[in-house]
Amino acid sequence: MFCPVIELTQQLIRRPSLSPDDAGCQAIMIARLQALGFTVEPMNFGDTLNFWAWRGEGETLAFAGHTDVVPTGDVSRWINPPFEPTIRDGVLYGRGAADMKGSLAAMIVAAERFIAHHPNHKGRLAFLITSDEEASATHGTVKVVETLMARNERLDYCLVGEPSSTEIVGDVVKNGRRGSMTANLTIHGVQGHVAYPHLADNPVHRALPALNELVATEWDQGNEFFPPTSMQIANVQAGTGSNNVIPGELLVQFNFRFSTELTDAMIKQQVQALLERHQLRYSLDWQVSGQPFLTASGKLVNAVVKAVEHYNEIKPQLLTTGGTSDGRFIARMGAQVVELGPVNATIHKINESVKAADLQLLSRMYQRIMEQLIA
Numbered sequence: 021m022f023c024p025v026i027e028l029t030q031q032l033i034r035r036p037s038l039s040p041d042d043a044g045c046q047a048i049m050i051a052r053l054q055a056l057g058f059t060v061e062p063m064n065f066g067d068t069l070n071f072w073a074w075r076g077e078g079e080t081l082a083f084a085g086h087t088d089v090v091p092t093g094d095v096s097r098w099i100n101p102p103f104e105p106t107i108r109d110g111v112l113y114g115r116g117a118a119d120m121k122g123s124l125a126a127m128i129v130a131a132e133r134f135i136a137h138h139p140n141h142k143g144r145l146a147f148l149i150t151s152d153e154e155a156s157a158t159h160g161t162v163k164v165v166e167t168l169m170a171r172n173e174r175l176d177y178c179l180v181g182e183p184s185s186t187e188i189v190g191d192v193v194k195n196g197r198r199g200s201m202t203a204n205l206t207i208h209g210v211q212g213h214v215a216y217p218h219l220a221d222n223p224v225h226r227a228l229p230a231l232n233e234l235v236a237t238e239w240d241q242g243n244e245f246f247p248p249t250s251m252q253i254a255n256v257q258a259g260t261g262s263n264n265v266i267p268g269e270l271l272v273q274f275n276f277r278f279s280t281e282l283t284d285a286m287i288k289q290q291v292q293a294l295l296e297r298h299q300l301r302y303s304l305d306w307q308v309s310g311q312p313f314l315t316a317s318g319k320l321v322n323a324v325v326k327a328v329e330h331y332n333e334i335k336p337q338l339l340t341t342g343g344t345s346d347g348r349f350i351a352r353m354g355a356q357v358v359e360l361g362p363v364n365a366t367i368h369k370i371n372e373s374v375k376a377a378d379l380q381l382l383s384r385m386y387q388r389i390m391e392q393l394i395a
């Protein structure tokens with residue numbers, strides 16, 4: 021049986037869009053949107069293709085997503101070649117099936133059905149699509165958002181198609197994400213011979229009590245929507261490889277996933293105070309890769325919850341777990357941001373897959389959200 025959502029998902033999977041290469045996916049989407057009367061504005065930066073498309077005016081609901089995919093891994097371990105979509109027992113296999121070409125197809129088909137019923141919809145329907153979410157995310161959504169903000173574009177509601185679900189489509193909806201920041205810490209000592217420690221200064225010995233305190237710190241207790249902030253040491257390096265040399269430096273890299281109880285500035289201050297207290301000689305630099313955001317309630321959350329309830333007879337859980345997403349950039353526009361997409365059990369894995377029926381349901385949910393907000 022012909023299903024437009026599955027058909028379009030397969031067309032997109034056939035284009036091997038390894039991040040940040042779009043490989044022709046956006047051209048397919050743009051042709052479909054132009055046929056619906058959308059104005060399409062390409063916003064390409066560096067090696068990254070993006071576009072912003074809109075139809076109508078007024079209160080704006082945007083669908084956001086990415087056409088790029090992560091590498092396939094060992095192709096011989098795939099049951100079918102990763103860029104040759106295959107359906108077996110109602111499950112569609114292929115790289116990007118769940119993350120997130122299935123969602124993109126569901127959005128486009130939902131827009132087609134919505135516009136067929138409401139050619140003169142009252143609000144504005146928009147699409148914000150990038151080919152750089154999975155890799156560096158430097159020339160993608162962040163740049164488009166900056167451009168839109170510079171000209172005061174309106175964005176009230178944004179639905180991101182990231183695979184949010186756990187077991188059935190819509191069981192989990194993400195209404196925020198934790199912030200993420202990384203510290204690169206160097207503790208300086210004095211290199212020397214292990215037999216003459218009084219002539220050296222061992223940075224590992226000096227750092228251990230401070231690191232111990234860092235690990236034991238309770239940063240916050242989280243809140244209704246966020247788990248407690250967590251800190252994890254990711255990399256530690258010291259030593260020359262020789263057993264008779266006291267190292268001159270210790271490098272420690274650690275990452276925070278933080279809730280809306282804290283800001284990056286508060287965490288930086290607390291870490292610096294701790295290092296000062298231990299009287300270490302150190303250098304420290306920070307990379308903030310995302311601020312936390314939260315859409316606690318409002319029209320978009322309501323519309324999403326109702327759409328899921330209507331089609332799946334379950335009440336979705338609102339969670340903020342998982343890694344960062346492009347929602348962190350879009351939230352800066354002051355928009356309500358929610359992520360609703362397919363089951364994420366196989367994303368980034370060998371034999372990535374999604375239930376075909378779930379994509380059809382997802383498309384119906386997207387359409388119902390459009391109807392509630394801008395019909």
Ligand SMILES: [Zn+2]
Pocket residue numbers: 086119120153182183
């Ligand atoms: Zn994704």
